[in-house]
Amino acid sequence: FEFKLRGTKFHCCIPCNRRESGLNMPACWCCRAGAVSPVRLAALCATLVLLAPLPHAEARLLFKAEADHKASSVVKKPLTDHRKFESVTFTKNGLKVLVVEDKRAAKAGFSVAVEAGSFYDPVAFPGLAHFCEHLLFLGTKKYPDEASFDDFMSLHDGNTNAYTEQEKTVYYNEVGHAGFEEGMDRFAQFFIAPLFKQDLVGRELNAVNSEHEKNKPDQGRRIWEMLRSTARNDSVLSRFYTGTTESLHHGDASAVAALRKYHDANYCAPRMNLVMISNLSMAEQLRTAHKYFDDIPRGNCDARANFATKESGGVAAHPPFDAQHLGQFVRMGTNSTPALWIMFPLAPTVAKYKEGPIQYLQYALGYAGPSSLRSQLKQRGLISGLGIQVDETSAATMLFLMFGLTPAGAEEAGVKDIVANTFSYLNLLKEEHSGEVPAVYDSLQRMSKVSFDYTDAPDSVMDGV
Numbered sequence: 001f002e003f004k005l006r007g008t009k010f011h012c013c014i015p016c017n018r019r020e021s022g023l024n025m026p027a028c029w030c031c032r033a034g035a036v037s038p039v040r041l042a043a044l045c046a047t048l049v050l051l052a053p054l055p056h057a058e059a060r061l062l063f064k065a066e067a068d069h070k071a072s073s074v075v076k077k078p079l080t081d082h083r084k085f086e087s088v089t090f091t092k093n094g095l096k097v098l099v100v101e102d103k104r105a106a107k108a109g110f111s112v113a114v115e116a117g118s119f120y121d122p123v124a125f126p127g128l129a130h131f132c133e134h135l136l137f138l139g140t141k142k143y144p145d146e147a148s149f150d151d152f153m154s155l156h157d158g159n160t161n162a163y164t165e166q167e168k169t170v171y172y173n174e175v176g177h178a179g180f181e182e183g184m185d186r187f188a189q190f191f192i193a194p195l196f197k198q199d200l201v202g203r204e205l206n207a208v209n210s211e212h213e214k215n216k217p218d219q220g221r222r223i224w225e226m227l228r229s230t231a232r233n234d235s236v237l238s239r240f241y242t243g244t245t246e247s248l249h250h251g252d253a254s255a256v257a258a259l260r261k262y263h264d265a266n267y268c269a270p271r272m273n274l275v276m277i278s279n280l281s282m283a284e285q286l287r288t289a290h291k292y293f294d295d296i297p298r299g300n301c302d303a304r305a306n307f308a309t310k311e312s313g314g315v316a317a318h319p320p321f322d323a324q325h326l327g328q329f330v331r332m333g334t335n336s337t338p339a340l341w342i343m344f345p346l347a348p349t350v351a352k353y354k355e356g357p358i359q360y361l362q363y364a365l366g367y368a369g370p371s372s373l374r375s376q377l378k379q380r381g382l383i384s385g386l387g388i389q390v391d392e393t394s395a396a397t398m399l400f401l402m403f404g405l406t407p408a409g410a411e412e413a414g415v416k417d418i419v420a421n422t423f424s425y426l427n428l429l430k431e432e433h434s435g436e437v438p439a440v441y442d443s444l445q446r447m448s449k450v451s452f453d454y455t456d457a458p459d460s461v462m463d464g465v
Contacts, residue, residue, distance in 0.1 A: 070091060083277075090290070090293070095270070097273075097274045098273070100277040102277055109172070111171060112272055112274050115304045116167070116266035117166045118166050118239070124258075126248075127247050129241075132169070133163070134204045135200070136162075137150065141193035171190065172462060174462040177278070184289070191272065192297070196256055202251045205250070219334055223339070224389075227398075269296040270301065271301050305394070308395055339404055340402075340403040340415060341400055342422060344400075345396050345398055346397040360444065361388075365401065373425040377421060382414050386403055388401060405418075
């Protein structure tokens with residue numbers, strides 16, 4: 001390849017079983033099977049020219065790194081974003097990696113999203129996914145001390161956290177730049193060899209149980225749990241996710257065995273996504289990731305489940321809400337502000353994110369202008385506010401309309417009036433002329449593009465990962 005670099009012309013030849021350019025390569029890493037385009041190969045040549053003084057082993061490492069991962073997709077970023085992005089998949093174990101180079105980053109950050117959450121709980125152990133999230137922090141084979149990870153992060157000006165959702169579990173961290181490499185090593189061990197020590201299970205179970213007790217007085221959480229429970233008993237939507245001492249069998253030997261089985265069945269590299277942010281170059285970050293995360297086993301995990309068609313375990317799924325599980329009215333007592341929630345179970349919309357059906361519904365139902373649902377009900381003195389919440393999973397999309405009620409709205413007649421007006425408004429939306437809906441979509445699309453293009457980078461690395 002002949003190319004110019006900073007005004008100087010170079011000629012570079014990638015050797016294949018020949019001694020050229022001072023390198024002796026056993027085979028052409030990049031030419032083989034067309035792994036790298038000519039443009040990318042020329043860039044690699046340029047790197048070799050600049051690194052000519054390096055020992056041959058280090059130069060060969062540059063080519064090996066290309067073989068160790070392949071580009072996954074082009075990363076779109078806001079117009080105002082100064083950071084660089086690269087998305088790759090590791091060839092050894094299938095781990096998906098997003099690298100972010102940010103020369104202005106005050107700290108480094110790294111996170112892993114595991115494609116498994118509360119939907120994957122065994123029926124006999126509600127809350128097991130959440131419990132697993134807690135226990136991964138409490139010692140690994142390489143770093144067995146239960147406080148080792150937290151102590152290291154604190155010593156290097158770091159923070160760490162995690163959360164469990166229905167179909168994913170996310171672990172995210174930030175640390176001072178000096179602690180980046182060792183932090184990556186310690187973090188990778190969560191997914192390679194956690195200990196699940198029996199003597200720590202009982203103590204951490206108390207922490208999980210405390211979360212449940214904290215959630216119980218929360219009115220919004222209670223209503224959300226109650227509405228989900230109206231789904232079919234055999235649906236993952238109707239399950240209890242947080243976990244308690246009782247649901248997790250008091251942390252006995254059967255619970256520990258279930259934890260190990262759950263981790264082996266779901267914490268496989270192809271079902272994980274690693275994100276890194278650092279002021280280091282993307283190449284340096286990738287070398288660090290390979291060094292520590294290549295050892296995460298590929299395992300024998302099943303592909304991520306589609307809960308619209310199958311429950312965990314491969315059992316055929318039924319629609320979570322059939323005729324017998326719709327049209328229910330549930331009244332709950334409260335010491336807080338009166339509220340009315342209406343839940344609309346919809347077919348899954350996750351795969352339709354490009355079409356934006358939920359974005360349209362949020363706009364149409366949340367509109368506050370003249371003749372809107374909100375303005376009509378406020379004018380009649382029935383509500384103090386209207387909120388919208390959407391839960392999108394592969395099992396279903398659940399849209400919640402959340403009305404804050406006035407004293408008049410909390411009366412039985414007021415509730416009936418709100419429900420009747422809501423369905424009348426929905427009928428009006430159905431009758432919109434075909435020309436009106438595309439116009440709204442066009443406006444939403446343009447607004448989304450502007451919002452994306454001029455989004456500010458997150459304030460903290462913790463938020464970024």
